[in-house]
Every structure is written in structure tokens, then in C-alpha cells.
Amino acid sequence: MITVHHLNNSRSQRVLWLLEELGLPYEVVRYQRDPATMLAPKELRAIHPLGKSPVITDGAKTIAESGAIIEYLLETYGQGRLIPPPGTPEKQRFTYWLHYAEGSAMPVLVLKLIFGRLPGGVPALVRPVAKLISKGALARLIDPQLARHMSYWETELTASPWFAGEHFTAADIQMSFPIEAAAARSGMMDDKLRLKDFLARIHARPAYQRALKTGGPYDYAND
Numbered sequence: 001m002i003t004v005h006h007l008n009n010s011r012s013q014r015v016l017w018l019l020e021e022l023g024l025p026y027e028v029v030r031y032q033r034d035p036a037t038m039l040a041p042k043e044l045r046a047i048h049p050l051g052k053s054p055v056i057t058d059g060a061k062t063i064a065e066s067g068a069i070i071e072y073l074l075e076t077y078g079q080g081r082l083i084p085p086p087g088t089p090e091k092q093r094f095t096y097w098l099h100y101a102e103g104s105a106m107p108v109l110v111l112k113l114i115f116g117r118l119p120g121g122v123p124a125l126v127r128p129v130a131k132l133i134s135k136g137a138l139a140r141l142i143d144p145q146l147a148r149h150m151s152y153w154e155t156e157l158t159a160s161p162w163f164a165g166e167h168f169t170a171a172d173i174q175m176s177f178p179i180e181a182a183a184a185r186s187g188m189m190d191d192k193l194r195l196k197d198f199l200a201r202i203h204a205r206p207a208y209q210r211a212l213k214t215g216g217p218y219d220y221a222n223d
Helices: 012-022 042-046 066-078 089-121 124-159 170-185 193-203 206-215
Strands: 002-007 026-031 055-058 061-064
Touching: 002 012, 012 026, 012 066, 012 170, 012 206, 055 066, 061 066, 066 089, 066 170, 089 124, 089 170, 124 170, 124 193, 170 193, 193 206
Parallel strands: 002 026
Antiparallel strands: 002 055, 055 061
């Protein structure tokens, strides 16, 4: 039996969604973030040394990292579903977006989160300096990079309805979290009509809705 070690408001929501799309049986073990630090609880370290989510167990196997989990589930149980045929241009795009989501998109979003919270996490005496540092980093480095990424996503979805081409694949599941996070944090979605449409389409999928019911409250499930 596949077990998803599910952290609230995390990337593991994508794993639940993929399992629902594939129609696979699974069970969920829930973990809650520390309300003060928003970090995962130490109990997750008993499953994987880094103590982060997502992570799944399948019998004696433990698999971490979103992309690795997606590849494992598709190779083991997918039967050719949600992945383009080998050797096709669509498969090349699929592989690119599967790795791009965490390798390129998420670091910028994590920096935006960190610097956005920086002033509130320091003593009051140095808070004015922290605000200046945060404002400067966001304005000169982070927000321009994030805007570039979001424009890139918009352009790609203008060329085709899904990230790997004409058909929905697990690459769209992988890309859902960066786009949802950007929509929630960036304030840059007003002119991104394709991204808004992408969010509306994935949020309307029955498997996505079933995953929400299973996973519990998820702050990013907004168009």
C-alpha cells in the first residue's frame, strides 16, 4: 500500500492529486506545520532524514522529492498514463517541466517568501534595517526574476494548452504548485490570462477536488 506522508499546505498535495488521477489506492499520514515557524514537525525525520514533505512509502521503499515521486508512480503504476510516449517532443518537454518546477521556479518563490517574512522575524530594534534589506532584495532581484518566470509560463501556455503539449500530463501536476504559490504571493497575475485559465482548469478537475478533500485545507487552491 502506498502511504503519503502529507504535510499541510505543502507540495505533497500534488502527490495526492496524482494518485487520484491514476486511481490508485493509498493511505495518508498527516503532519502539521509548526504555527510559529511554519516548518515541518520533527516526526517526519523518522520517515526521511531531511524531515521534509513530500515523501511516500511503498512497502519497503521510501521515495522523497516531488519529481522523483512522480516518476516512480508513473513508472511503477502509470501504465503509460499522464506521460507522453518515449522519444517524442512532448516527452522532452514533459521531462523539462518536471525538473524546472523545483530546480528553477521554486527557488525564486522561496526567496520571495523568506524576504517577505524577514522584517517580522527579527527584533524590533533592527526591524527598520531588515525592512530596507527586504524591500531592496525584493525590488531589485527577486520580483524581477519572478516576473520573468511568470511571463515565461504565460508564453508557454499560449503555445499549447498544457505544459507538455496538447494533453494534460503529470508535468502539469508538478507545475501546479509554483503557479499556485506565485498567484498567492506575487500580486502579478492580473494580466496573466493563460495562467489564470490554467488554474481554473486544474482546480475543476474531479481528481484535484478529491485530493483536496483527502488532504484537508490548502491555501493555494484559488484561481
